[in-house]
Amino acid sequence: MSEAAASRTPGGAHPLDAVVWNALTTQQRRFAIGDERARRFPAAIAPFAALAGEDAESFAALRALIEPQRPVALVTPGEIALPAGFSVLRHVTLLQMLWQGEPDSTPACEHVRLGVADVPDMVALATATEPGPFGPRTIELGEYLGVRKAGKLAAMAGERMRLDGYTEISAVCVDPEFRGQGHAAGLMKLLIAGIRARAETPFLHVLTSNHGAIALYRRLGFVERRQMHLMVLGAAAD
Structure with missing residues (x-):
């Protein structure tokens, strides 16, 4: 730990x-x-x-x-x-869940940094996929990364709550058309690396009923801390 x-x-x-x-x-x-x-x-x-x-x-x-x-x-x-x-x-x-994994040396996935101009697409993707609360100013909380395919926002993930020593990864979502291509895992690995570079520990929250997401997060090095x-x-x- x-x-x-x-x-x-x-x-x-x-x-x-x-x-x-x-x-x-x-x-x-x-x-x-x-x-x-x-x-x-x-x-x-x-x-x-x-x-x-x-x-x-x-x-x-x-x-x-x-x-x-x-x-x-x-x-x-x-x-x-x-x-x-x-x-x-x-x-x-x-x-x-808290990240307690090992550093990942695989090449970074193709991605873009998302900004204010991307907010309408981000809100639309979050509305369609329901990763959790996401509003027009959520992007102000931290860094958000995305994958664009043919001009369309195919996937995104970013930083939400931050407190001393910890940063939450949130808004992990992929358009159904682009699932199964490793976009969520790739973006999360980038965020984990960035958070660790600040000497902080990544963490996240996930519905206990979302077994698919929990399995992905375990593969990425997250361990269950407690229920909330x-x-x-x-x-x-x-």
Whole structure:
């Protein structure tokens, strides 16, 4: 295990147990909306939010963030008992995986770096393939790479949440017309190399039901760290 992967926050909790909070209070604090009790990313970037605690004041602060910014998504190690004032729009189980593989010396796959001009194609691909939340400003979170075939965005992958020592790989998706050609694996290898060059550990989240993706990630050197809960919340009518 890498030195970064072995680190822990005070009290024995792993930094990735509170992944959203730690991202919004360290490497990505410039995106944070909220205060010391609850924070979220802007809705156009990502729906993710986090609580400082499970007290009434923190939940009230979180509910206030839903009103102008639409639903929020919590990623937590355990299930949360919600007070009144919230509606659960979705609740699924994720597998959080850490990269603990060996460096890959195979030649880099053919790719392009994606920028603002590519956002419409990126949103369209994410909408068609549903790799997870992806908005018009998600690209601001990190580097995104893609594969273009005959001018069409055939595949993409990029960096999403970042916290001290860790960077998440996300938005891994391939147009059905171009699957089975190694595009997802090739792009992920490039991202892994870039993250490791910053002395950070790659990690990712995947639905526990997505067995095909989990198998691919294992082949690339990711190991299962723990299950996490994803809960999408709206504000219930008063």
